[in-house]
Amino acid sequence: MSRSGQDADRRVKTARGRTASSVRWLERQLNDPYVKQAKAEGYRSRAAYKLIELDEKFPLLKGARRVVDLGIAPGGWSQVVRKVSPRAAIVGIDLLEVEPIEGVTILQMDFMADAAPAALMAALDGPPDLVLSDMAANTVGHRQTDHLRTMGLVETAADFAISVLAPDGAFVAKVLAGGTDAELLTLLKRHFRTVKHAKPPASRKGSSEWYVIAQGFKGQD
Numbered sequence: 001m002s003r004s005g006q007d008a009d010r011r012v013k014t015a016r017g018r019t020a021s022s023v024r025w026l027e028r029q030l031n032d033p034y035v036k037q038a039k040a041e042g043y044r045s046r047a048a049y050k051l052i053e054l055d056e057k058f059p060l061l062k063g064a065r066r067v068v069d070l071g072i073a074p075g076g077w078s079q080v081v082r083k084v085s086p087r088a089a090i091v092g093i094d095l096l097e098v099e100p101i102e103g104v105t106i107l108q109m110d111f112m113a114d115a116a117p118a119a120l121m122a123a124l125d126g127p128p129d130l131v132l133s134d135m136a137a138n139t140v141g142h143r144q145t146d147h148l149r150t151m152g153l154v155e156t157a158a159d160f161a162i163s164v165l166a167p168d169g170a171f172v173a174k175v176l177a178g179g180t181d182a183e184l185l186t187l188l189k190r191h192f193r194t195v196k197h198a199k200p201p202a203s204r205k206g207s208s209e210w211y212v213i214a215q216g217f218k219g220q221d
Contacts, residue, residue: 034202038076044099046202047134048076050211051172053200055084058213060170064088066128068120068164069104070111070157071135073097078104081132091123111135112153117160131161133173136209150176154212155184162191162220169217180212188214190221 034046043049055061061084069078072092078101081090091105092098093116098106105123109116121127135157137149154173161171171192180188180197188195193216203209 043076043079044074045076048080049202050134050200051077051080051132053202054172054198054211054213055080057198057200058170058196058215060130060172060213060215061085064130066124066126066166067091067130067132068124068128069093070131070133070160071153072104072106075099075101075104075106077132077134081130089124091120093120112156117164120160121164127164127166127169129166129169131157131165131169131171133157133171136174136176150174151181151184154180158184158188158214161214162187162217165217167217167219171212171214171217173212175210175212176208185212188212191218192216193218 034049038044038046038048051061061081064081064085065088067078067081067085067088067090069081069090069092071094072078073094073096075092075098078090078092081088082101082103086103089105090103091107093107093109093111095108095110097108100106107116107119107123109119133154135150135153137153154175157173158171161169165171171188175197180195185195192214195212195214197210197212199210
């Protein structure tokens with residue numbers, strides 16, 4: 001505690017072998033209120049609050065019966081779904097290994113693999129009414145390339161959602177600054193009653209991430 005009685009910002013000493021960028025990242029983590037809150041409330045990552053805040057603005061989770069979580073690692077979004085809709089059937093997929101979550105089926109495989117959609121649907125007992133995607137491609141430092149790679153994931157997630165969602169279902173996906181590409185936006189508007197973009201407060205100020213929220217699935221053409 002500081003002399004004023006408030007928590008002082010914690011500093012990370014520059015240790016041998018630790019880069020300046022890693023020091024900045026550690027300090028940001030140590031001083032991030034969302035990180036502290038996530039630890040206190042048992043969420044695996046601060047990203048949980050992005051979904052909580054999106055749900056407050058665009059009711060998504062209450063009453064959800066079947067949910068698909070694309071890019072589930074480390075599991076924060078599925079934890080939120082479990083808390084809000086404990087009876088929902090949830091299946092998540094990620095290339096990374098994810099520690100088990102009670103009530104959640106986790107597939108360790110590439111969502112872009114041909115077998116992924118069938119594997120996800122086999123884990124549910126019917127069409128999902130919510131498809132969530134917090135996926136983002138690994139960045140290479142070239143803004144246009146990073147945007148194209150991430151949008152490729154979003155487009156694949158949208159195609160999947162449109163092919164499997166139950167009537168009146170919803171789709172939420174992370175996009176980058178600039179929002180959804182025109183072609184994908186047209187596709188979503190054709191299949192959903194409302195399509196909006198939002199940047200939840202839990203997204204870091206310097207982050208380029210936004211989310212597209214498509215609700216009221218009208219069905220396939």
